[in-house]
Amino acid sequence: MQSKTNFFLFFFLFIISLVSAQQDSLAVTSEKTTEEEVKEKEYEPYNALAPSKAAFYSAILPGLGQAYNGSYWKIPLAYGGIGTGVYFYLKNDKQYDRYRDAYKNRLAGRPDEFTINGVQRISTDGLIRAQELFQKNKEISILVTVGVYILNIVDANVEAHLRQFNVDEDLSVKPDLDYDAFSGKTNYGLTLNYRF
Structure with missing residues (x-):
């Protein structure tokens, strides 16, 4: 019981340290002219989300960060x-x-559910192996739960980071067929087009 309590305490402190490490630690304020403010607003993403907020919300209540991002x-x-x-x-x-x-x-010499009329349906070694199997499965279940969390x-x-990513037509990756006139074969590939 004590080891389970220590495990959950360690896990809780680990999650809190991860979340607090992602928060911004320095806020810089400066006065800008109206022209600089206009230029900055042009480059500001339309729906700017704070990734640290989304992670914090999901750490507090699973799914709350997804609701914050709009992915219900x-x-x-x-x-x-x-x-x-x-x-x-x-x-x-x-x-x-x-x-x-x-x-x-x-x-202890008492009857158990696997012994009927003095006949053991499962041997003592079988009971030990079954306990080991279910103990291992319990541990795997804990790992899966923590992994999903x-x-x-x-x-x-x-x-939240990707919502701020600029997806524009100026940068595109498209499949391309290239005909090689020398060998007469078609080459397959990807092209990266960037327009200035």
Whole structure:
């Protein structure tokens, strides 16, 4: 019990340190002329989102960063992934407890659910192997749940960054067919066009 408490405490402090490291630490204010302000507004993204805010929101409540970014369709995916991990953890924990209780009863000489009329349906070694299997599955379920939680935070942060990315027709990547007159063959490739 103490190790689980320490693990969750460590995990919570780790997430808080990640989120606080992404926040801006220096705010610079300066007076600008109206011409400079107009030029800056021309280059400012239309829907500027703060990536650190999106990550912080997702760390506090999974899916909240996606709502901040406007990607509401990702919220059920985040909760589905976390819920699936929790479901399998609880299912494996129940099975682990079942085989653990049977093993303890067998060692104490009491009847267990796998012994019927003095006949053991599962051997003592089988009970040990079953406990190890379900313990491993519980740990994998925890890793999947934590992985989906972290992926939720990273997704919110990256999407907020990409919303500020300038997608313009001046820069494009297109497939291209090039006919080689010397060999008579067609070459396939990609071209990068940039217009000034």
